[in-house]
Amino acid sequence: MPDDAAQIRALITKWAESVHRGDLDGVLADHTEDIVMYDVPPPHEGLHGLAAYRATRPPFFARQAQGACFDIEFLDVTAGKDAACAHALLRCGTPGEPAEHPTLRLRLTLGLRKERGRRLVAQEHHSFPHD
Template sequence: MTGDEAAIRALIDRWAKAVHAGDMDAVLADHAEDIVMFDVPPPNEVRGKTAYRETWPVFFDYQRRGAVFEIVALEVTAGYDVAFAHALLRCGTDEDFRRDPDNRLRLTLGLRKTNDRWAVAHEHHSFPLRSA
């Protein structure tokens, strides 16, 4: 693993822990001002750090009602100044996992490095469609 891959893994781990803790400042810390996010709940497309910030309170409330948010698999590919990562996360309540124990949130991140600092420029969350 390269130093950049390790740095990105650490960044993503900090972010996931911040999400789990409901720590807004830490969730935002390593995101670019011009972040673009495609999300599961509306709004499905978010542009800019201010709009990104506005999406989190509803999710933090969901966690306070018992939802978990934890990385179970993560892969990182880093170039000189751009990188991407994809992960699977356990994201849901006990009831969600009783209905579908293997369901995982898919996460894809695009990062760029400026002045030796990595920042998330693109974030995409999705759940696989399940047939009824």
């Protein structure tokens, strides 16, 4: 379904741009109320619900405001009729971090479902490789 995949790519690209700008409304716009997020920082059991997800954003926005990057370098989308998944690699770090670790990328996996005709992110997982 190329049209669905293209729409999901646009949704993820818009989300990443919103994260980089510190635009909370843009970040939350395409997420379900019952989102589950597994992030790099604790809690290790993940966060459940849009309110918990929302609470994680201000500290990350503060980091972004210090000149950090949040750039998608690779994005792959698989879209079905009612569900989709995507995985990506992003450059994510303060200005000095990419220079210190030029190959390090944030890994992103998203699970999406269709609600009332719209694709929404229901699961989000961020990780860095552990050497």
